[in-house]
Amino acid sequence: MIPVGFDYVRPSTVEDAVAVLAADPDAKVIAGGQSLLPVLRLRLAAPTTLVDLRDVESLHGVRVAGDELVIGAMTTHDEILHDQRVAEHAPLLAAATATVGDRQVRHLGTFGGSLSHADPAGDLPAAACALAATMVAVGPNGRREIAADDFFVDYLTTTMAPDEILVEVRVGDTAGWGFRYEKFNRMAQAWAIVSVAALVRRAGGGVTDTRVALGNMARRPVRARAVEQAFTGTGGDIGAVTAAAGHADEGTDPPSDVNGAADYRAHLSRVLTRRALVAAVGA
Amino acid sequence: MELTNTFTVPAPVDEAWARLLDLPAVAPCLPGATLTDSDGDSFTGTVKVKLGPISLTYKGSGRIAERDDAAHRVVVEASGRETRGPGTATATITATLVPDGDGTRVDVVTDLTVTGRPAQFGRSMLADVSARLLDQFAACVADQLRPAPAAATTTDPGHGTDTVGAVVADAGPGAASTAAPATQHVPDEAAPIDLFEVTGARQLVRRAIPYVAAFAVGALVAAAVARLRRRDRAT
Numbered sequence: 001m002i003p004v005g006f007d008y009v010r011p012s013t014v015e016d017a018v019a020v021l022a023a024d025p026d027a028k029v030i031a032g033g034q035s036l037l038p039v040l041r042l043r044l045a046a047p048t049t050l051v052d053l054r055d056v057e058s059l060h061g062v063r064v065a066g067d068e069l070v071i072g073a074m075t076t077h078d079e080i081l082h083d084q085r086v087a088e089h090a091p092l093l094a095a096a097t098a099t100v101g102d103r104q105v106r107h108l109g110t111f112g113g114s115l116s117h118a119d120p121a122g123d124l125p126a127a128a129c130a131l132a133a134t135m136v137a138v139g140p141n142g143r144r145e146i147a148a149d150d151f152f153v154d155y156l157t158t159t160m161a162p163d164e165i166l167v168e169v170r171v172g173d174t175a176g177w178g179f180r181y182e183k184f185n186r187m188a189q190a191w192a193i194v195s196v197a198a199l200v201r202r203a204g205g206g207v208t209d210t211r212v213a214l215g216n217m218a219r220r221p222v223r224a225r226a227v228e229q230a231f232t233g234t235g236g237d238i239g240a241v242t243a244a245a246g247h248a249d250e251g252t253d254p255p256s257d258v259n260g261a262a263d264y265r266a267h268l269s270r271v272l273t274r275r276a277l278v279a280a281v282g283a
Numbered sequence: 284m285e286l287t288n289t290f291t292v293p294a295p296v297d298e299a300w301a302r303l304l305d306l307p308a309v310a311p312c313l314p315g316a317t318l319t320d321s322d323g324d325s326f327t328g329t330v331k332v333k334l335g336p337i338s339l340t341y342k343g344s345g346r347i348a349e350r351d352d353a354a355h356r357v358v359v360e361a362s363g364r365e366t367r368g369p370g371t372a373t374a375t376i377t378a379t380l381v382p383d384g385d386g387t388r389v390d391v392v393t394d395l396t397v398t399g400r401p402a403q404f405g406r407s408m409l410a411d412v413s414a415r416l417l418d419q420f421a422a423c424v425a426d427q428l429r430p431a432p433a434a435a436t437t438t439d440p441g442h443g444t445d446t447v448g449a450v451v452a453d454a455g456p457g458a459a460s461t462a463a464p465a466t467q468h469v470p471d472e473a474a475p476i477d478l479f480e481v482t483g484a485r486q487l488v489r490r491a492i493p494y495v496a497a498f499a500v501g502a503l504v505a506a507a508v509a510r511l512r513r514r515d516r517a518t
Contacts, residue, residue: 004367028336036336043368045338117335154415156335 003040007049012056014138014167020051021163022140027051029165031074031113034105059112059167062086069171073112077101080111090171092179092199096127099181102189112166115151118158118220121191125152126215127181129223130197133171139164152220177201178280182272183215186259192216193259194268196224196248198276200236207236207281210244217252217269226250227273236281245274286393290421291386294428299387300355300380302428304347312423313416324350329366340366348375355380372396391417 011017021027028047030036031054039045053059059074062083069089071080080086080097087094100106100114100123114124115135128135128148135146137160146159153159160166178200183192195215201208210231212224226247234240254265292299303309306326310318316330325346332339343363350357362373375394380387 026338039336043365045336046367047338119335156337 001041004043004046006040006047008052009049010052010055014056014058014165017051017053017056017165018138018140018163020049021165024049025162029053029116031116032076032109034101034109034113035117035119036113053165064089065170067173069173071111071169071171073116073166073168074110075112077106077109077111077114078103081106089173089175090131092131092174092177092181092197093124093127093171095179095181096123096183096195096197099123099183105189111169115169116158116160116166118152118156119191120152120155120218120220121193121195121216122221123181123183123192123195123215125221126192126195126213127197128169128171129213129221130199130211131171131174132211133169135166136168136170137164138167143167145170149223155219157220174199174201177209178282180276180279182276182279184268184272194254194265194272196269196272196276198273198280200231200277200280202236202281205235207232207234207240210277212248212273212276214248214252214269214273217249217254217265219253222252224248224250224252224269224273227277231277238278241274241277241281245270245277248273286395288391288393288417289388290391290417291383291388292421292425292428293386295385296355296380296382296387299389299424299428300352302424303378303380303389304350304357308427309420309424312420312427314419330363339368339370341370341372342366343372389421 009020011020017029021029026047027049028036028045028051030050030052036045040047053074056074059072061072061075062080062085063070064085069085071086077097077100081094083094097106097111101109111124114122115128118125125148129152131148133148135148135151137144137146139161140163151158151160178198180198181195182198183195185191185193192215194217197213197215199209199211201210210228212227212231214222214224224247227244227250230247231240231244234244248269249266252266252269254262254269256262256265260268292302294302306321307318310316310321310328313330315332316328318326318328320327325344327342327344329340329342332341341363342365343361345359345361348358348360356377356379359376359378360374361376362371364371373396377392377394379390381390382388
């Protein structure tokens, strides 16, 4: 359980970090290390250099810019959990973050690290999709913004190049929206067998906007577009919830593993979506 | 542990049979792999699997244990060992070719035995990795067969593009050129399909290996992870 030897650098700017990555294809970024360290200790990877981002000040913290919340990639789960601006403007994110790992993991693990890891069973990728977050990555060719739907490409794979670093995540204001993060697992602190992140906006008694994202129902987090379409424009009553939730597994490709077969997950996604919508719409 | 995968190639069964058993020719179709030696029915090679935080290199060998030209059925035994760790894997791969319209359906059953270690992932890698490897392999082989080499009969040059064209298109220049039907030697720097080309991770080793061995190794990594998760839970 001892990693293969590696060099360790702790740059203080994003540019320096990118330069190290660009110069060495076997260098690897480490954020909170909650996924990478076990992989190293198990010798499932042997990077030449670890680029620790903890000293890059600009990557830490939450701020408000216009009508957006800007969350630094190195902000820990615990910081997000206790941030008043997150609670106010993106309560869904706080709800999802509260279910990540255990207390120790949440004190070390980071928002950006979890998103970059891109495990489709993770809590935050699904939440980021439901929030329609914008990822901001910096590489040798500069800065670019990536919509959450385009960011997650496949299992453990994002659209970022190996020499790009996720620096911040921008989240639109969803204050006033109904929200719910439903996570189903067999044990406390386990990964989601299926999860559902739901946001519902109501006005004048009707549902004017719906966003639903599913975790672990495909090789990447996916939006349940059919549910969103079916629910938006309805009165938000329990009949509409049930009808919309019935579309949850449309277009998904759930895995079969020790935690459940694909058809079980398909069923579970409909059940959890119904619960999430009930809670989010206040039906 | 047993894995089952199926893919189709746009060529008659006899042609597909000959091609799939031509290891040096099909080897470049398996991503991350290098064929170091190939001698008739046996071969040695390495494969590098890179996915997310994981990066593993396996070294192994294999041989064709059974070959039934009439039934178009081949059994390959392969084994590999991690170059930087204690993990090992052995696999018995049975491939059966069945005519399917104008093309050929290939059913692959892989029986894996893996030793290795746990990892912490929310989703088992097994199905995803093996399916991706085989998808890429099938697309590449289909592309090789499409130009209809010498013995081709009525292969429709466009057949199969709907299913595999999109993947092949991302393979980058040179991917199809490795398909020269008469290839007898293992290219030093083959340009096979990069498993992760479509996903944007372009820093991978792009070499070749007999598809069976590489498939086995890729799948075994997945199996290792799956098994480890189970062991994790037990502790």
